[in-house]
Amino acid sequence: MENRLDQLKALKYFVAVVETGSFTKAAARFSVPPSSLSRRIADLESSLGSNLLKRSTRVVNLTEIGREYYNQVSKTITELENSNEVVRSYQAKPMGQLRISSMVGFGEKILLPLLDEFNNLYPDIILDVHLSDQLSTLGHDDVDVAIRGGYAPNERVIAQRLMGNQFLPAASASYLTRMGTPRNAMQLQDHKGLYYRTPTGPTAWLCDLDGQWQDVSAPAVAISNGGYWLIDKAIKGEGIIMLPRWILQPYLDRGELQLLDIHPPITTTQNPAFAIYLLYQKQRYHVPKVKAAVDFITTRVKHQYPY
Amino acid sequence: MENRLDQLKALKYFVAVVETGSFTKAAARFSVPPSSLSRRIADLESSLGSNLLKRSTRVVNLTEIGREYYNQVSKTITELENSNEVVRSYQAKPMGQLRISSMVGFGEKILLPLLDEFNNLYPDIILDVHLSDQLSTLGHDDVDVAIRGGYAPNERVIAQRLMGNQFLPAASASYLTRMGTPRNAMQLQDHKGLYYRTPTGPTAWLCDLDGQWQDVSAPAVAISNGGYWLIDKAIKGEGIIMLPRWILQPYLDRGELQLLDIHPPITTTQNPAFAIYLLYQKQRYHVPKVKAAVDFITTRVKHQYPY
DNA sequence: ATTCTTTATTGTCAAAATGACAATAATTAA
DNA sequence: TTAATTATTGTCATTTTGACAATAAAGAAT
Numbered sequence: 001m002e003n004r005l006d007q008l009k010a011l012k013y014f015v016a017v018v019e020t021g022s023f024t025k026a027a028a029r030f031s032v033p034p035s036s037l038s039r040r041i042a043d044l045e046s047s048l049g050s051n052l053l054k055r056s057t058r059v060v061n062l063t064e065i066g067r068e069y070y071n072q073v074s075k076t077i078t079e080l081e082n083s084n085e086v087v088r089s090y091q092a093k094p095m096g097q098l099r100i101s102s103m104v105g106f107g108e109k110i111l112l113p114l115l116d117e118f119n120n121l122y123p124d125i126i127l128d129v130h131l132s133d134q135l136s137t138l139g140h141d142d143v144d145v146a147i148r149g150g151y152a153p154n155e156r157v158i159a160q161r162l163m164g165n166q167f168l169p170a171a172s173a174s175y176l177t178r179m180g181t182p183r184n185a186m187q188l189q190d191h192k193g194l195y196y197r198t199p200t201g202p203t204a205w206l207c208d209l210d211g212q213w214q215d216v217s218a219p220a221v222a223i224s225n226g227g228y229w230l231i232d233k234a235i236k237g238e239g240i241i242m243l244p245r246w247i248l249q250p251y252l253d254r255g256e257l258q259l260l261d262i263h264p265p266i267t268t269t270q271n272p273a274f275a276i277y278l279l280y281q282k283q284r285y286h287v288p289k290v291k292a293a294v295d296f297i298t299t300r301v302k303h304q305y306p307y
Numbered sequence: 308m309e310n311r312l313d314q315l316k317a318l319k320y321f322v323a324v325v326e327t328g329s330f331t332k333a334a335a336r337f338s339v340p341p342s343s344l345s346r347r348i349a350d351l352e353s354s355l356g357s358n359l360l361k362r363s364t365r366v367v368n369l370t371e372i373g374r375e376y377y378n379q380v381s382k383t384i385t386e387l388e389n390s391n392e393v394v395r396s397y398q399a400k401p402m403g404q405l406r407i408s409s410m411v412g413f414g415e416k417i418l419l420p421l422l423d424e425f426n427n428l429y430p431d432i433i434l435d436v437h438l439s440d441q442l443s444t445l446g447h448d449d450v451d452v453a454i455r456g457g458y459a460p461n462e463r464v465i466a467q468r469l470m471g472n473q474f475l476p477a478a479s480a481s482y483l484t485r486m487g488t489p490r491n492a493m494q495l496q497d498h499k500g501l502y503y504r505t506p507t508g509p510t511a512w513l514c515d516l517d518g519q520w521q522d523v524s525a526p527a528v529a530i531s532n533g534g535y536w537l538i539d540k541a542i543k544g545e546g547i548i549m550l551p552r553w554i555l556q557p558y559l560d561r562g563e564l565q566l567l568d569i570h571p572p573i574t575t576t577q578n579p580a581f582a583i584y585l586l587y588q589k590q591r592y593h594v595p596k597v598k599a600a601v602d603f604i605t606t607r608v609k610h611q612y613p614y
Numbered sequence: 615a616t617t618c619t620t621t622a623t624t625g626t627c628a629a630a631a632t633g634a635c636a637a638t639a640a641t642t643a644a
Numbered sequence: 645t646t647a648a649t650t651a652t653t654g655t656c657a658t659t660t661t662g663a664c665a666a667t668a669a670a671g672a673a674t
Contacts, residue, residue: 004659004660005660006660006661009661032661032662032663033662033663033664035662035663035664036661036662036663039661039662040661043660056669056670056671057668057669057670057671058669058670058671058672059670059671
């Protein structure tokens with residue numbers, strides 16, 4: 001009655017056909033003839049009593065129930081592969097390829113400098129760092145650890161807080177002597193603003209006035225997603241800029257910019273828990289290479305940037 | 308390199324051994340000799356490179372990593388079984404999204420009124436009705452059942468005849484008293500015609516005279532793809548109209564129009580089998596939602612419109 | 615419309631994996 | 645020490661899967 005069939009193999013074939021959209025391409029991935037996939041998937045369909053794929057000689061696409069099934073089993077299969085990897089790498093040393101995904105700015109400023117040291121510590125780990133501000137789903141992508149602003153996407157993923165990401169206002173000394181130093185949020189109307197454009201839009205200045213969030217943005221001098229161009233303008237005294245502390249810090253240290261102390265405080269998001277998080281799959285934490293990277297990054301970042 | 312092993316079966320054996328604490332008891336659960344479990348689990352351990360179980364002749368218990376592995380895969384296996392169950396139940400009960408494509412006129416007049424009842428009968432089927440006179444290819448489009456005039460496009464599609472679609476001549480009483488009632492096809496030359504324009508052109512009046520098809524159209528008063536406008540004109544007595552019976556019927560019932568009995572009979576197509584067909588794909592596995600819709604529509608239509 | 619090309623399926627046979635049954639080894643209880 | 649239970653192993657039969665050629669079908673090109 002029950003299946004006389006290697007269902008797992010059939011599922012791997014099925015998933016590959018869905019992802020490549022072709023029996024031939026999927027067969028190449030396993031180095032077997034397409035007929036094998038055709039047979040195994042036909043058996044799978046037979047055991048389920050359903051057509052999963054709509055085939056024609058040119059195009060293969062999913063049936064309604066096939067799509068549903070694919071969504072479920074593709075996740076299940078990667079989970080299983082993860083479990084296998086955990087066992088295989090049990091009591092093994094950190095090694096292999098490690099994919100890290102990070103926001104561009106954070107990657108360039110903070111992550112990559114750390115990774116040089118990581119490389120020395122774990123020479124058997126080959127790093128594959130991908131910098132992008134697009135959020136990836138982590139789990140469907142082949143990413144071991146990811147660094148993102150915001151919150152954890154779902155509960156299957158662990159989000160380890162790395163550092164705050166509050167945007168702070170800053171300006172150069174020349175600007176402040178010329179325009180005066182604002183102390184109150186309402187005074188900002190008479191100042192000039194340099195606005196950083198995130199992937200989700202420009203970052204307006206917000207202020208919690210008596211429990212009401214209000215936009216207290218100063219008139220704009222420039223808006224850009226090019227952070228350095230804006231910082232340059234700020235240093236030249238063209239306006240007030242709001243950026244995360246970890247970007248501002250070197251300029252503050254050199255005295256090129258100084259933080260503004262505004263009351264009530266202004267931010268760019270209504271959520272105070274806005275921060276940078278390190279994301280990884282819970283089950284993969286026991287894979288030595290992943291554990292090594294997670295532990296290394298969190299301890300180093302928290303030590304060097306304790307805010 | 309990769310496992311030449313039915314891992315899923317091995318996992319089921321493994322889980323059973325863990326849960327029963329015994330190879331023999333677990334083997335009984337599958338009705339196979341204990342040696343099978345022993346072999347499969349040994350293969351599994353070999354492919355993972357770790358011992359999962361600590362065996363002795365009296366007790367079987369888990370190693371540390373075996374426990375970790377068990378915790379993960381037991382959950383994964385039940386997830387997979389659930390997915391299988393979802394697909395199997397999809398085959399058992401009419402459910403899911405059902406896309407119906409129909410000609411506009413037929414859809415508005417006949418199909419949609421029926422579908423309200425269908426909705427009550429099968430609340431788990433979500434209908435998505437698309438009305439259009441463009442022929443869709445059915446199969447390339449995501450259409451489960453389609454209603455079209457004409458014939459079956461190819462043999463992978465089943466065409467179930469719903470009702471005749473012969474165009475019949477009709478006119479109002481006022482027209483006939485004024486212009487006379489034509490009995491012979493040749494007399495039509497002295498009458499007036501109202502012509503319905505199908506997507507493939509206006510529908511000329513044809514007649515089989517001694518084995519020769521001839522155009523016996525009356526001089527045109529109006530040509531349009533707007534059926535109601537033409538019917539209106541016919542009722543006002545402006546000419547003879549040819550339309551399918553299922554459109555004419557309500558006007559005949561109310562006495563606003565009456566059929567003409569012309570010899571030899573005139574039609575708009577040379578093929579006498581011209582009818583309205585319900586089309587659906589021949590599938591290897593029966594999809595209940597499709598079967599439900601096909602059966603429902605054919606029985607209802609044939610009962611209510613038995614011509 | 616017709617031909618050409620690509621691609622999935624099917625037939626047939628070989629190879630591999632799994633199951634069955636008996637025999638063996640090992641551990642624990644008596 | 646002995647007896648009994650139980651996992652493992654040897655050997656062979658069965659079943660499943662893979663390989664390769666041939667076929668059929670559908671889209672693309674002309």
